[in-house]
Amino acid sequence: MKKLKIKNSTSIKTFLPGQVERAVVDEIKDFLHYEAMLLDDYHLLWDWFQLLTDDFLYQIPVRVSRERHSGQSLYPEGSFHQNDNKFFILKRLERLETEKAWAEESPSRVRRVISGVMVMPGEDENHYHVRSSFVLYRGRDRIEGDVLFGQRHDLLRRDTDGLKLAHRVVYLDHTTLPTRNLSFFF
Helix, strand or coil: CCCEEEECCCCEEEECCCCCCHHHHHHHHHHHHHHHHHHCCHHHHHHHHCCEEEEEEEEEECCCCCCCCCCCCCCCCCCEEEEEEHHHHHHHHHHHCCCCCHHHCCCCEEEEEEEEEEEEECCCCCEEEEEEEEEEEEEECCEEEEEEEEEEEEEEEEECCEEEEEEEEEEECCCCCCCCCCCCCC
16 A cells, blocks of 8 residues: 655654554544534533643744745744643633623624544554644624634544543644634634
């Protein structure tokens, strides 16, 4: 079977279909669909928060345009739209419950489609590297909605409570954000 090369944020991983048991791949896909349902409903964001490990890291690097043959990264090291740990996610969620979260007054209507899920084994039997593509629609009041595209690179960790999200890097396909703010989660 042909090996596909998947580039992640730090190295090239070799993806060979069948490295992870089909039952585990299906469980991970179910986890991602459940997570998408929670993220799409702002009333359920605290339930989503329970899916994060204590050492969770959430990153959205800035994408820049480069000439095809420049050899430079599309995502310059150290440049992020967001670079948050679980504590900062907690503070963002707490702020959303106050009257000072103007960017979400009234709340955004968010819907996402997750596809192209690929699962690779992690450093041990409790870790999985997961890549997925997304299309996300975000609407506000009567303002025309925003559509964002990209890929998520996740590290999932299994603990006694099941699968948890340990690290997410969101690679947007946009060099200029097509939205007024990033007050939602990918």
